[in-house]
Amino acid sequence: MRVAIADDSALFREGLAMLLASSGAEVVAQAATADELVSGLDRSRPDAVIMDIRMPPTYTDEGLVAAERIRARHRGVAVLVLSTYAETPYALRLLGGGGGGLGYLLKDRVDDVAALQDALRRVVEGRLVLDEEIVAGLLAHRRHADELARLTPRERSVLGHMAEGRSNQGIGSRLHLAPKTVENHIAGVFAKLGMPASGDDNRRVLAVLAWLRATPPEPRPVGGRGAAAATAAGPDHRGDASPFG
């Protein structure tokens, strides 16, 4: 697999390149800026690019802008964005543009070659990949606490894996479930949450994300169990997302 990297931190770039090389990928280009990466794509012709979001010159959203440009001009190139922060608005901006071959991961994932390889493979296959931290944050949101409380723990983890962009097969192998069981769980989730069922994995990701971000259709009486579940899910992720601590 041919991979191009853009990150303004030379140290990180080198480390990532070494890691990718060791896992059998061919690092065909390294760039310190998004522009440098995009302009070299015709020459390097990678299967996937790995980019930071904050890069020179403005250190704001260069990575996202570059991803849009790559999607527009180099349709065959998959884009995996690695971000220092797990920011839901950015993830949605990246993935929500439609199509596949896009991924948004926390930079921390580089300590796990297998996970990185897996994500790269999936984006190159044209899937959407979303970091588990973001999915966990969405699932922990109090907004859907009542509806999510109606799911079994197993259904909740299936929902999470769907949101991360995994296929039925991927979910099955992760949870050590037979494909048929996974299908049943997915059908249960769709039925209980009233989501439109979709066979296409990428559409499924967007549907799940849209559902998670939407305000519940009608207010329901607060159930004791639902509140407990939400509170239990909350603290795990607050450390990262809250500015209060």
Place this chain on the structure above:
Amino acid sequence: MSACAARHRTWCLAIGGTAAAVAAAACQWPAFGPSPVPAAVNVSVTVAFVLTAALLNGEESLGSVTGALVLGGLLWALSFTSAWDGGPSALIATFSYAHFWVCVGWGVLRYPTGRLQNNTERVLLGAAVLFVPVANMAQLGIARPEWLGYTHPDGLWWYGSPVDHGMYDILTIGLDTITVALAAMFLVVIRHRLRRYSELDRRIFRPVAFALLFAFLIAAAVNTVSYIPTSPHIGAEFTLVSLTLLLIPVAFAVAVLRRTFVRARIAQQLASLPSPPTVGAVRDALRIALHDDSAEILLWLPDDGHHADGDGIARQPPHPPDADLIMEVRTAAGAPLALITAAPAMRRNQDLVVAAVQACVLALENARLHATVAAQLDSVRASRARLVEASLHERRRLERDLHDGAQQRLLALATRLGLARTKATDPDTISAIEAAREDLRHALADLRSLARGIHPAVLSQGGLRPALEVVTAALPVEVELDVCAQRFDAVLEAGAYYTICEALANTVKHAGATRATVSVRQMGDAVRIDVIDDGKGGATAAEGGGLAGLVDRVRALGGALVIASPSGGGTRLTANIPC
């Protein structure tokens, strides 16, 4: 002498009045038999002139008018010595009657400045002094006493040699015409003066001028009928003149009263000043009180080292100093406070300006104090705004340093650990790497949390809406966001962000709320932020508390925070921040 007169005013009035009355009565004693009422009116004219002079004595603005009034009163009494009908009575009466008018005209022209205004006035007065008495005395010399109306010419002292009666009549018509012309010129001069005067002077001078003009017109009219009183029978025409003359002291009294009103107006204007007074308001009060639209207050600002006018604009005091009336005002402690300038015409009403200025001192001191405090407040606000901005820059710099430095180094370390993990085969090594990796994940999470707390990158990059989406997603309270996507100034966005975060932190910690709503909207030239929860309410901005900190934070941005938190009724924080 005037000081002494002022101290024993009552005595002066009593003695002066009595003496005048006795003298006037003696002058026309024989007239009391045949015409008691006209004689009494004449006495009252003399007494009124003398008493008015005594009353006005000490009013420096009246100049030498008081002398003219006393002299005029006595001359009027002497004009009626003709009642004695013998000896020098005709000479004295003619001399006095003629000089009476000159004296009164001279006195009025010298009012209110104490001197004549220009050469026209000097020529006019000189002509009157030369012509009226000389003409009248000459008229005696070319006439027989009978022609003038004396019925018992035998005992009268007389002089000259009479001319032909026809000739006398022609000369008399000529003299009368010149007298009327002089009176008319007098009218023109007075009119010219009234035009030139400031509004204040006009108000003061007008009653006197009108009274005198009226008296002149009556006298000129009477002059065409009979020249001077010639017998103990005082004609109705002279009674009319006497009654008219009584208007003159009344007019002077009105003039003095009007000046007093001006002083009262100053006090009234200053009493109606706004609180705290502004220099502009004091100046406007001064202008109204003095009827002088050019009056200006130049407030001395010791901190700035220059003067500023009523509109707060820096101004140099006018040079040369004689261009305007300039008065220096000092504080009670004697420090320079202000310069007050007024139209040059106000110079003759300097006493009024002084009174106004003295009344202004306190208001001006107050105004300057307020202006100083306001300026200091402005500078404090400006420095606070600079501090807020500096603190934002510092936070962003810190976050960037963390991001570019420690975070990237740790992430690079993560890649190396990942690499080491793929290379490792020994179970002990693998478990050691796994442990290190776990520690590193915690370190990265901690660092991320720290960096985000210092300044969330998403705020700079995406604005308030995404930043608030991120922060509210993780709260254990359902937060509805109604935040406009518009971008604002970075300082405002950061301030609004931390304000909302702190408000939500309070909601989570203390309110026991289940829902909260955050709305951020631009309303005109301000951003309005509402953070509403359905908690137990009862929140107050206690000293040192979280809400007090919020109030400070919003104030530092030049905005205002309102907290409505009825017990049991939820809490609503509303912040308006100018943008």
